[in-house]
Amino acid sequence: MTEWLILFLPFFAAVIIALGTQRYAKLSAAVALTSIIASLILTCRLGLPELFEGHFSTIEKSLSWITLPGLSFEFGLLINTLSFAMLLIVLVVALCIFYYSVEYMEGEKGFARYFAYLAFFTFSMLGIVLSNNFLQLFIFWELVGVSSYLLIGFWYEKHSAADAGKKAFLTNRIGDYGFILGIILLWTLSSTWQVETLNFLHLANYLAGAHSHSHETLLTVISLLIFCGVIGKSAQFPLHVWLPDAMEGPTPVSALIHAATMVAAGVYLLARVFFLFHQSPLALEMIAYLGGFTAIFAATQALVQTDLKRVLAYSTLSQLGYMVLAIGLGSAGIAMFHLTTHAFFKALLFLGAGSVIHMTHEQDMTRLGNLSQRMPITTGLFIVGALALSGFFPFSGFWSKDEILVLALHQNSWLYVIAMLTAFLTAVYITRAVILTFFGSSQAEHGHEPKQWMLIPMILLAILSLVSGFRVPEIMHQSLDHPVHWNWQVAIVSTLMTLCGIALSVWLYQFQPQIVVKIRGKFSGIYQILNRRYYMDDFYDWVIQKIQAPFSRTCSAFESHVVVQGLVNSTARLTGACGHWLRKMQTGRLQNYVTVFFAGVVLIIYCLMARVIS
């Protein structure tokens, strides 16, 4: 019962707000917050001590949902160490963001609606975390998609917000097309194994026991198709385009989507069903390269963004690339470790950005600056997040990134170089963001510290960003795989990279801004490419405008000209012509009848005569 309640409490909150308390803003927020707190308490009671002591026992609950000849779906929960840890992360970050939103969204017209969406979003995410089979996971996967659609498009009266929500949903849908194909194929395959299941545990047991090498190609195809879903949800190249646009949503929403939920769901899925990907080295290799590419690809774009939230968005893309890279290199535990630390420091960074935006009503960094004097606490907290992101010793990001780097070093030196370069770029862009926003010359006119509603969650997240580098890796590794060995060489190189990045950025943006302008002038071509996001969005726009739209117009024109005009109306005209022609048989004029009658008589007489004569 407890397990079901953990999942459904936020859902009930969403329903209660939607149907009952919508008119009362404060009450609605209270309902949503209560549900998250209750879920969190129930989760902790489920086995927090066991988790830290390292002997969490797996719980599985399952109901039959659909039973048909040759098809049976169940609805169930599977709580093992991995999902329990993820549950905690999601709930803690969600709680921080719910709490923060109370002040951030104060006075907003759709305040109650916002909390209903937020609760529904959390429910969907918990569903992904707890699902015990592929189809159910897909269901919640889609629900996360739709709730992000609603949240990103929260200010639906703005065209840009409505468009961004739509873009997020549709981009995800493209990935989900692959995902569902993968699930169907997997079901077919499991039928040939006589297992007929999509249940994670059953599949894992089967794959562990059987020597399924005869199906390796098919397993690769299935893995890659399921990975398509991850490409969409975790915003990997080339389906990453929705994520920067998703910044149109309220900032706490960005924090929630980008930190512990939604985009993390893809990585979590990979870890959850790693037993499947493990079967296919080829698929893993492709995943690793794609992750590495996304990491550096996004980091370069983050260098030139002027919008504070967009810098963070590209940094999320880049960090997700790291996680996917880790999975591809064969370590789900390391990916989950980085997911955890990233969840905390990225939520912190977004909430920090949120308080800047909330207090100054400005998110363009070129118009911000020197906020450290007016908002010292926010500045401090943001710097903690920035240091954690750039992997500075001893912040949490250092430990998780280090493991990824060591892993890459052992397996693929190309990817190691890419990951190291990305670490350098990360330090550069996030330091740039810190300096442009909080230091340098002041341009923003107002701004002061937010109240406790916004500060407390940030402080909590800052503490977690500091300490989550410890203890978490053991938990993640005990459930998934063995940790990598500490490597001094990697640690020193990466720290140097980070320091260089920070130093370069401080030097350029704090002390020599004119050099930045010069560089930008000299390499305007590259700058333009980066600023236009490698023309990816332009490319998609081009596809939509120049391929999809003409194609749909062609279908429509085919319909009206060929099907309707050609087939239907010409059938009608043919019928009409026949009628017109036949009508002459019955003109109603006596003369015509008499003529025909007379002609007939003549004909008959002629025939008779002819016979008589012959």
Place this chain on the structure above:
Amino acid sequence: MSLGAYLIPLLTLLPLSGAVLVLLLPAQWTKLIRALACTITWITLMISAVICLHYDTATPGFQLITKIVWLPSLGIAYQTGVDGISCVLILLHAICSLTAVLVSGSVENRVKEYYVLLLFLIASIFGVFTALDLFFLYVFYEMAVVPLYPMIIVWGSKNKEYGAMKLTLYVTLGAVLALVGLLSIYHATGLKTFDLIEIQSFLAAHPLDQTFQTWAALLLTVGFGVVASLWPLHSWSPIGYAAAPTAVSMLHAGVLKKIGIYAIIRLVLGLLPFGASVWMPYVAILAVINVLYGAWAAMAQNDLKFVIGFASVSHMGYALLGISAMTPLAVSGVVFFMFAHGVMAALSFALIGFIYHQTHTRDISDLGGLMKPLPFVGACFVMAALASSGLPGFANFVSEIIIFFGSWQVRPWPTLFAIFGIVVTATYMLRLVKNVFFGPVNRKWNNLKDAASFLERLPYGLLVLILLIFGCWPAWLLNLIRPSVALLPLLR
């Protein structure tokens, strides 16, 4: 014969006698007429629910059978009864009828005639789904076509003469082809009866000649395919819906279209399994064209009703795909899909009717930002759009996924393409939602009135609720469907 068996002819007779009663009432008693129509459809909904609950899935054949001999020399009898498949469709029709009557409150001219025809239409469709006699099945089907023409001509909008004529002629054309098919089966069995149960059990033991089956199956598939808007015989559907008044669009897209699918399952798959297996590979290809072509054509439309009309053409492709697989799994999915799609289509047309009644335009480029003045209707529309895109939580998702799983095993390539339909559908649906409901509100729409009272909200709320309930607990309907589908002579 149990007492419950009388409930089934009652489904037809009640709305029919209602129509006669309304005919006898003075035209100015509009309130009474409306109340009467509501009451009757409400009772039929209750009866349908009772039938569904009463249906015993342990003996999945036809149940609650009544038989009134009509023309013994030709073997024609008014025989009624239900199995799991028709139970679901009766329930669907009862739901759509009630909501169609509820949203008809905005009809103001010739109220009496309107309700006479509407009740007549409702009665005929019940007749189709309950008839267990091929003759009466056909007669009720033709009866259903009769009121469509005057209803579109009198209460329709936008190019209504053309739309009405096209729809009626097309559906009649399909009916004629089907009639030839039905009569040929009647003669081929040599039983001298139209009794469906008798024919079914006879054909199960003595399958008809393969050549005959091939041609009869072609006639029936094309004939009923027209009503199911099988490509390229679909073009009546968007134009007809655009012209029809709201209630007719709802019933037509929601229920009448399903008669085509229902008849193909019942008669082609059920009676002519060999003939079906000859044609179904082609149907699968046409179904994919239905899905993708319909979806892309919908994307280019500027009239709200045309978008939904093409959407319904596109969605019927999934049903046809499921039929073409001829497996119990896929066909169960199709039956569930008919229910889900029917409710969703009725909901979409009801909402468009509401918007049109308020704004007097259906041009998407004219509308925009309607969410602000119409929050309730907007929310319902967003849900309808999401249901249409196959979002989990709505019944449509469950049915589509069952069809995909089922048809994949037999026809993987068509299924591969058909699934892409979910992406295209989401694209045009969300674009529609964005263009009509989101963005800044046009000043002239600031004073629109949302559905506020309970009675005004009831039809939309009810339809949304049904989609959600059966989306979360599909087992309630699937348990009804599964045993009856298992009786059909399908692939194993």
